[in-house]
Amino acid sequence: MGARFEGKRVLVTGAAGGIGRATVDLLTEEGGRVVGVDLREAEGVHPCDVSDAGSVATAVDAAAKQLGGLDVLVNVAGIDQFRRFEDLDVATWQRHLGVNLTGPMLMSHAAYPHLRESRGAIVTIASIAGLRAQPYQAAYCASKGGVIMLMKSLALELAADGIRVNTVCPGGVETDLPMAAAAEHTDTVLDWGLLSETAGARYGFMPARHIADAVAYLASDAAASVTGAVLSVDRGTAC
Numbered sequence: 001m002g003a004r005f006e007g008k009r010v011l012v013t014g015a016a017g018g019i020g021r022a023t024v025d026l027l028t029e030e031g032g033r034v035v036g037v038d039l040r041e042a043e044g045v046h047p048c049d050v051s052d053a054g055s056v057a058t059a060v061d062a063a064a065k066q067l068g069g070l071d072v073l074v075n076v077a078g079i080d081q082f083r084r085f086e087d088l089d090v091a092t093w094q095r096h097l098g099v100n101l102t103g104p105m106l107m108s109h110a111a112y113p114h115l116r117e118s119r120g121a122i123v124t125i126a127s128i129a130g131l132r133a134q135p136y137q138a139a140y141c142a143s144k145g146g147v148i149m150l151m152k153s154l155a156l157e158l159a160a161d162g163i164r165v166n167t168v169c170p171g172g173v174e175t176d177l178p179m180a181a182a183a184e185h186t187d188t189v190l191d192w193g194l195l196s197e198t199a200g201a202r203y204g205f206m207p208a209r210h211i212a213d214a215v216a217y218l219a220s221d222a223a224a225s226v227t228g229a230v231l232s233v234d235r236g237t238a239c
Contacts, residue, residue: 004220005032009067009118011060013050013107014077016042019125019173022208023074023215030216035063038077050077050103051095060110070114072219075104075124075147082136093139100143105150108165112158119162123218124151125211126169128234144169148230155228164227166218171234172205206235 005027012027014020015036024036037048037059048059064070079099083092104124115122129137130144148167155165214233217223 003031004216004222005030005072008032008071009069010034010072010074010219011063011067011070011107011111012036012074012076013048013103014038014075014125015045016040018076019170019208019211019215020074020076022212023076026209026212026216027072027074027219032072033067035066037063050075050107051098053106056103056106056110060107060114064111064114069118070111071118071120073107073111073115073120073122074215074219075107075122077103078125078127080137080140083139084136085138088138096139096143097146100140101146101150104147108154112163115163116158116161121164121219121223122151122154122158122166123215124165124167125215126151126167126230128169128171128232128237131169131230131232132237152228152230159227164218164223166223166226166229166231168211168214168218169230169232169234170206170211171232171237173208173211206233 008031010027010032012020012024012034015024016038020036020038024034028034036045038045039047039049046059046062049055077099079096081092108122124147126148127140127144129141130148134141148169151165151167158165211233214231218226218229218231
């Protein structure tokens, strides 16, 4: 295994499982000093609600103090709930925006002074749902489309500070997120065929490690000239 992150100080959200856990493991294997945060409890993971400004400020300050600064921020934390539009309530809409869009904004804002000092990098997990519409996921698609444009805007603005900002758009991934979203609707009638087609399930779900590999590339010095990129890792679903 290489050591692309030897001496790098990394903060990862959504680190209790799935893509976040895989990212923590990979960057640690490659020499990084990694702090993981999540709303869920897990061994070695610090508490943080990314949708709450106070919680974010506390978590980022603690991570920066523990590591002596930050070189990389990886925004992974996210939620997804299937809802027919007629059943989409304001609370569900706001929760998606709060976690999936406001969360990366708050984390990036809080980490900015540290990343400016280190001329570091931000990598954010969006989704092919931010590039291609999916049924029963109006809130999720809106939040992921929004975070793609947020990160593109930051890439332009923060380039003067030497901070690179990139986004990864996964297709179907083997995590608890899509499984939990589907399990909530076992007694309702949704067009699962249409959902599978647009969500990329017909291509098979990928291991979370495949997404972590993309994150590692964009966060590493190998991508020193890459910023504002939106990298789809989806087996061709969004083509």
